[in-house]
Amino acid sequence: MAKMAKAAVLVAPGKFEIKEFPIPPIGDDEMLVKVEGCGVCGTDGHEYKRDPFGLCPVVLGHEGSGVIEVLGKNITHDSAGLPVKVGDRIVTCVIPCGQCSACQNTPARTNLCEHCGVYGLFPDDDTHLNGYYAEYLKIRPNSTFFVVNGLSLDQRMLIEPAAVAVHAVERAKTTGLLNFNTKVLVQGCGPIGLMVLAVLRTMGIDNIIAVDGNDNRLELAGEMGATHTFNFTKYAKFEDMLEEVKKDTDGLGAGFVFQCTGVPAAAANAWKMVRRGGGLCEVGFFLPSGTCTIDPHYDLCNKEVTAVGSWVYSPQDYPIAFAFLRRAAGIGLPMEKLVTHHIPLENIQEALEVNVNMKGIKVAVVVE
Ligand SMILES: NC(=O)c1ccc[n+]([C@@H]2O[C@H](COP(=O)([O-])OP(=O)(O)OC[C@H]3O[C@@H](n4cnc5c(N)ncnc54)[C@H](O)[C@@H]3O)[C@@H](O)[C@H]2O)c1
Numbered sequence: 001m002a003k004m005a006k007a008a009v010l011v012a013p014g015k016f017e018i019k020e021f022p023i024p025p026i027g028d029d030e031m032l033v034k035v036e037g038c039g040v041c042g043t044d045g046h047e048y049k050r051d052p053f054g055l056c057p058v059v060l061g062h063e064g065s066g067v068i069e070v071l072g073k074n075i076t077h078d079s080a081g082l083p084v085k086v087g088d089r090i091v092t093c094v095i096p097c098g099q100c101s102a103c104q105n106t107p108a109r110t111n112l113c114e115h116c117g118v119y120g121l122f123p124d125d126d127t128h129l130n131g132y133y134a135e136y137l138k139i140r141p142n143s144t145f146f147v148v149n150g151l152s153l154d155q156r157m158l159i160e161p162a163a164v165a166v167h168a169v170e171r172a173k174t175t176g177l178l179n180f181n182t183k184v185l186v187q188g189c190g191p192i193g194l195m196v197l198a199v200l201r202t203m204g205i206d207n208i209i210a211v212d213g214n215d216n217r218l219e220l221a222g223e224m225g226a227t228h229t230f231n232f233t234k235y236a237k238f239e240d241m242l243e244e245v246k247k248d249t250d251g252l253g254a255g256f257v258f259q260c261t262g263v264p265a266a267a268a269n270a271w272k273m274v275r276r277g278g279g280l281c282e283v284g285f286f287l288p289s290g291t292c293t294i295d296p297h298y299d300l301c302n303k304e305v306t307a308v309g310s311w312v313y314s315p316q317d318y319p320i321a322f323a324f325l326r327r328a329a330g331i332g333l334p335m336e337k338l339v340t341h342h343i344p345l346e347n348i349q350e351a352l353e354v355n356v357n358m359k360g361i362k363v364a365v366v367v368e
Pocket residue numbers: 041042043164187188189190191192193211212213214217232260261262263265266282283284285286287310311312313
């Protein structure tokens with residue numbers, strides 16, 4: 001077994017260094033995973049640009065997967081109860097703290113845990129191997145993880161963003177407004193919006209409008225099954241596009257809107273595209289990006305809109321995400337097109353540049 005492992009350390013905003021660390025001993029409640037690859041998330045892009053979480057120096061990478069190389073003897077099953085052995089391919093999920101009010105009082109909503117741990121967003125420590133932008137990852141005691149042998153590496157790297165989309169759709173379903181014949185609008189066709197679109201398609205919803213400012217992304221939305229696509233930048237003002245959206249929705253507006261941009265002005269516009277009696281799921285803000293204004297009379301009261309926010313995912317969303325990815329392949333959705341770049345760990349800087357310049361959809365850092 002290797003004694004040393006390379007890891008890409010973000011030492012300061014905009015600057016990675018590939019360092020080598022000794023592989024630490026693995027305890028009876030721990031595992032050592034040989035990383036195969038990891039998707040680059042918008043969050044990594046923000047960390048890369050300006051370190052908003054104050055983590056530098058840090059080994060990032062939370063959308064990864066790899067092979068179990070060392071398995072502590074006390075670990076016999078994954079978080080879904082499946083038996084686990086050396087050589088299995090796994091993904092990790094969040095590590096709820098178990099102590100806070102959310103963990104103690106609402107165990108089905110541990111996504112609201114006040115101190116949730118995520119591999120790839122841990123502050124650096126003596127282990128160093130705490131994120132997937134590395135050759136190896138050390139799994140701590142009491143982690144949540146799942147065996148995902150049947151899925152390809154590209155599919156496995158899409159599980160984490162898929163879980164964000166699955167959770168958003170599960171939240172939307174709680175409103176009772178998402179049915180087979182609901183006319184849905186997805187605003188923002190980055191990885192999250194496209195994944196929401198795909199989840200809706202696998203549920204049998206096929207009347208979906210997609211909105212973005214990037215024609216390539218809209219084209220992919222069309223391939224994913226969006227029935228109409230709108231490029232908002234082609235309209236002089238939002239109201240002009242709104243008219244077009246209304247024409248497509250019997251003059252009413254969308255029955256349900258998923259807001260998947262991180263842009264406050266777009267978040268305000270989303271309310272205007274909901275029909276009377278319709279619903280809205282706000283999923284676009286993982287980081288604070290400013291405030292926006294809605295008109296409480298027109299946008300909320302008078303229309304009696306039912307709105308939900310969606311925050312990451314709980315371990316329960318992961319098995320749903322696996323099922324979704326299998327079904328998406330089954331109905332022929334071109335999910336593989338979401339992974340537009342495969343870049344080796346050594347060139348991680350390039351991977352982050354592609355991400356922050358929005359040149360692809362999902363960039364994968366692969367460990368050879
Ligand atoms: N709620 C959560 O738990 C959670 C989890 C992950 C990501 N997010 C957030 O979700 C958002 C989307 O993630 P992503 O990875 O797809 O990001 P992304 O930046 O790749 O995609 C956002 C898309 O929105 C489009 N856009 C910008 N302004 C628009 C407008 N006015 N109308 C329509 N489209 C517009 C952009 O062209 C882009 O394609 C991000 O802001 C991210 O922080 C939230």
